[in-house]
Amino acid sequence: MATAPTLSEQDPSLDEQRRKRGNIIALIVLTAVGLVVVVGYVVLHFATSDRVPAGTSIGGVEVGMVSLDEARSTLGDELEGPAAEPVRIVRGKKTYELTPEEAGLAVDLDASIAQTGAADSVWNPLTMIDVLVGSEDYPVELDVDESALDAAVASVAEDTDREVAEGRIDFPDGRPEVTEPKAGRAVDQDATVALVRGSYPLEHTTLKLPVDALEPTVTSDDLTAAVTEIAEPAVSGPVKIVVGKKSAQLAPSDYAEALSIQVTDGKLTPVVDPMKLAEPLADATTEIGTPAKDATIAIRNGRPAVVPGKPGVGVAADDVATAIVPVLSKSGDARVLTVEASKKQPDRTTDDLQKLGIEEKVSSFSTNFPYAEYRNVNQGRAAQLVNGTILEPGETFSFNDTVGERTAANGFTTGTMISNGVFREDLGGGVSQVATTLYNAGFFAGLEDVTHKPHSFYISRYPVGREATVAWPTVDLKFKNTTDHGIYIQAWVNKSTPGSSGSMNVTMWGTKKWDVTAGVSSKRNFRSPATRYDASDKCVPQGGVTGFDIDVFRTFKIDGKVVDRETITANYNAADNVKCEKAPKKGD
Numbered sequence: 001m002a003t004a005p006t007l008s009e010q011d012p013s014l015d016e017q018r019r020k021r022g023n024i025i026a027l028i029v030l031t032a033v034g035l036v037v038v039v040g041y042v043v044l045h046f047a048t049s050d051r052v053p054a055g056t057s058i059g060g061v062e063v064g065m066v067s068l069d070e071a072r073s074t075l076g077d078e079l080e081g082p083a084a085e086p087v088r089i090v091r092g093k094k095t096y097e098l099t100p101e102e103a104g105l106a107v108d109l110d111a112s113i114a115q116t117g118a119a120d121s122v123w124n125p126l127t128m129i130d131v132l133v134g135s136e137d138y139p140v141e142l143d144v145d146e147s148a149l150d151a152a153v154a155s156v157a158e159d160t161d162r163e164v165a166e167g168r169i170d171f172p173d174g175r176p177e178v179t180e181p182k183a184g185r186a187v188d189q190d191a192t193v194a195l196v197r198g199s200y201p202l203e204h205t206t207l208k209l210p211v212d213a214l215e216p217t218v219t220s221d222d223l224t225a226a227v228t229e230i231a232e233p234a235v236s237g238p239v240k241i242v243v244g245k246k247s248a249q250l251a252p253s254d255y256a257e258a259l260s261i262q263v264t265d266g267k268l269t270p271v272v273d274p275m276k277l278a279e280p281l282a283d284a285t286t287e288i289g290t291p292a293k294d295a296t297i298a299i300r301n302g303r304p305a306v307v308p309g310k311p312g313v314g315v316a317a318d319d320v321a322t323a324i325v326p327v328l329s330k331s332g333d334a335r336v337l338t339v340e341a342s343k344k345q346p347d348r349t350t351d352d353l354q355k356l357g358i359e360e361k362v363s364s365f366s367t368n369f370p371y372a373e374y375r376n377v378n379q380g381r382a383a384q385l386v387n388g389t390i391l392e393p394g395e396t397f398s399f400n401d402t403v404g405e406r407t408a409a410n411g412f413t414t415g416t417m418i419s420n421g422v423f424r425e426d427l428g429g430g431v432s433q434v435a436t437t438l439y440n441a442g443f444f445a446g447l448e449d450v451t452h453k454p455h456s457f458y459i460s461r462y463p464v465g466r467e468a469t470v471a472w473p474t475v476d477l478k479f480k481n482t483t484d485h486g487i488y489i490q491a492w493v494n495k496s497t498p499g500s501s502g503s504m505n506v507t508m509w510g511t512k513k514w515d516v517t518a519g520v521s522s523k524r525n526f527r528s529p530a531t532r533y534d535a536s537d538k539c540v541p542q543g544g545v546t547g548f549d550i551d552v553f554r555t556f557k558i559d560g561k562v563v564d565r566e567t568i569t570a571n572y573n574a575a576d577n578v579k580c581e582k583a584p585k586k587g588d
Contacts, residue, residue, distance in 0.1 A: 052118040055135030083201035091209040104148025111141035157187035167223045169261035176231035181216035226268045234328040240336045254280040272321040289313035294348040297488045304509045309346035356486025363445035364507040371496040374415030375430040381411040382434040383491040391481040399477040436467040441506040442479040446514040450478035457575035465552040465570040485511040514556045521551035532576040539580035547574035
């Protein structure tokens with residue numbers, strides 16, 4: 001009997017249909033899944049684009065998964081306070097404060113956020129996942145004015161840096177005197193700039209200044225050894241200078257002030273300063289050659305004339321300063337140097353003097369004084385020292401520097417002067433009359449009054465308010481040549497005699513710039529004298545003088561037009577009545 005056919009054998013198309021339905025279902029499922037994936041992908045794209053990645057912080061400020069605007073606002077709010085704080089850089093106990101503006105520092109919010117990639121469109125699935133689950137801290141980006149930051153750091157360095165003070169040996173009294181070395185310091189400016197940039201705006205208020213120590217080339221021990229090995233032999237005896245068939249001795253005292261032992265090319269070496277050597281060398285070598293003569297001024301037929309300078313022949317300080325160094329380490333007869341004579345130009349040449357334009361009288365002033373031989377001597381000597389002074393444009397005259405200390409060795413004698421409000425006998429009495437005459441000549445020449453001091457009480461032979469006193473070394477008379485030409489000062493004394501007064505005279509020559517006139521106010525604030533008793537052998541009796549204040553006016557004119565006015569106030573104390581006796585007892 002035949003076997004019955006199966007279902008498939010009975011209807012083969014039914015199986016096919018089933019397979020087709022399965023494929024359709026699978027395709028539908030796959031399509032649905034794909035749509036879900038695509039939709040999710042698109043949703044995820046829009047969810048992660050234009051947003052700061054999750055877990056992101058900038059300078060420690062959390063800004064993850066917020067919009068760019070929100071991130072910018074949050075970051076700006078958090079950094080506003082710290083960013084406004086000054087940069088504080090500390091060195092020891094000193095703190096340098098630089099405002100952000102001074103240091104050229106500002107937070108760049110846009111660049112700070114941009115570095116996170118938040119503004120980029122995200123399509124890579126892995127990037128999307130990283131946006132959702134990643135975590136990263138970014139630095140705060142800055143907008144830096146490099147030149148301002150460099151300048152701010154340089155200003156800190158300028159205040160901090162200290163050059164190395166190399167040790168040296170000088171000979172102030174002809175004997176070695178050691179100056180110990182001192183270390184220096186220098187700010188590492190590149191490191192400081194990097195430190196400020198790396199710390200702002202969150203950690204910039206306690207920065208430690210990077211400073212490098214600079215060590216001296218030679219040590220104290222090196223200097224101690226140099227005293228014995230170099231310095232002491234250098235001044236152990238005179239040096240013989242040979243010029244042709246002539247010679248001269250240069251004593252250690254002649255060159256000691258010009259000599260020093262300094263660090264040169266890393267080692268201690270003798271150095272001789274030609275400028276300091278020039279004068280003692282000229283004095284020691286007067287027998288060798290002839291000295292140069294400076295050009296000067298002479299008054300001829302009532303006008304200044306240039307007297308030409310003359311060159312001389314002698315030993316050049318530069319040549320000796322170089323040649324003497326190797327000789328200083330020798331001893332005895334070996335301390336000899338040979339140089340050639342050279343032509344020596346004057347310090348002030350004829351051409352130099354002609355350029356100063358000293359061509360006419362610009363002012364003149366005279367004061368009279370009663371007979372006293374000490375006045376003739378002291379005023380005459382002071383006038384002699386002042387006479388011939390030439391002030392170049394911008395140069396300041398100093399009475400004390402020009403005249404020097406009033407001593408017997410300098411040509412002065414004992415005379416009457418004011419001390420502590422009373423007359424006293426002392427060296428140089430009377431020279432204040434020279435100062436007063438000079439002051440008035442400078443006043444009417446229009447020179448700048450740098451410093452002057454009126455007498456403590458008024459002396460009637462002087463112009464009221466226009467006079468000056470001097471005392472060595474504390475009280476000086478100074479005036480400055482503010483013209484465009486030189487000033488030549490001519491000073492002389494017409495001596496007094498028992499039967500006639502003397503006169504102190506000053507004329508200033510140059511090129512006249514102004515017409516100067518003087519005026520005075522009325523006296524005011526009168527002060528009455530007291531009585532003082534003095535039984536010492538230095539007492540000089542005097543009558544009382546009333547004190548007062550007064551203004552002096554100086555008017556400058558050019559071609560009749562006023563161009564300037566000055567007011568100078570003089571304050572005179574009352575001069576006591578001085579009696580050269582013991583003070584009476586109370587009740588007498």
